[in-house]
Amino acid sequence: MTRVLVIDDEPVVRALMAEILTRAGYDVVDADSAGRALELLDDGELALVISDVVMPGLSGFELLDEVRTRRPSLPVLLVTGSGTQDNLAEALSHGAAGLVMKPFTHAELRERVASVLSRASRGEREVRERVIAPALTSALASAVTARDIATGGHSERLVELSLRLAIEFDLAPGDLDAIRLGASLHDIGKIGIPDSVLLKPGPLDRDERALMESHTLIGDRLLEPVPELAAARPIVRSHHERWDGQGYPDSLIAEAIPLGARIVAVADALEAMSAQRPYRFPLDRDVIVAELEAGGGSQWDPGVVTAALALVDRGVICFGADGVGIVIG
Secondary structure: OOEEEEEOOOHHHHHHHHHHHHHOOOEEEEEOOHHHHHHOOOOOOEEEEEEEOOOOOOOHHHHHHHHHHHOOOOOEEEEEOOOOHHHHHHHHHOOOOEEEEOOOOHHHHHHHHHHHHHHHHHHHHHHHHHHHHHHHHHHHHHHHHHHOHHHOOHHHHHHHHHHHHHHOOOOOHHHHHHHHHHHHHOOHHHHHOOHHHHOOOOOOOHHHHHHHHOHHHHHHHHHOOOHHHHHHHHHHHHOOOOOOOOOOOOOOOHHHOOHHHHHHHHHHHHHHHHOOEOOEOOOOHHHHHHHHHHHEOOOEOHHHHHHHHHHHHOOOEEEEOOEEEEOOO
16 A cells, blocks of 8 residues: 655645545555654655645755655655745746646546556666666676676677667667667576586587576576566577577467567577687678578577568678677668
């Protein structure tokens, strides 16, 4: 239950706001002064402060300044009986989340509180998506690279390729962000694969192959408790599925495979074929093109392969001594 702190020196007004919000399903605590309210700010469950502006001692504006110092992300909704443009401007300049004019109806108070909490929630999600998710992704991807030095730079090249391919499908910005996360973390499950298998220089036997293939499931489970990385999970789990249903871990067929996973699968193949590996030299352009043409409609989504080949033909995707790259122009 969302906890709200209500502050007003008038008992009748304070009780009215508490009743309205309690009936709306909020957990309400109240205070008769800004000084008393400051004693309650350490409550980590507080999601919103609603305060009168004119009170003995500290005013609502002074309280707001103190909240901004001690709990910068805690929204404060001010209540006033003198609703002028100057008051609204002053409230916003102090960092208030909004201003409620007295007298107010039950519906007005409920709607304003719901609106402020919704904006605060969206703000927290944006912080997680824009700051926390990239930081976690970078740290986790680095952990995989540290275990398998032979594929150093693979994730960075794969992200670049995947995003360039995704642009060909006119995907929304949120879908592009998901592909960026998924490509960065596609092999995160390899953290759970023993070095004897992950770093084995020769071919894997049947049991070792089964263990290696489990990295898709391990990666999915690793990301499950992290809401900020949820968008990456379909790619992490399904980037080794095949268009013909012969892939793993779920034997998905054709468009049952998430589009992001289909895009990353082709980008992964392009990067792998063009890169130096301990067991072989990079393949040249014509061989890579032939492999893609042969695998479209069986191993890979034919539509994604067509898009990749078009980019190769236009010189946007190119191959050099350092592997595959993207030409921007």
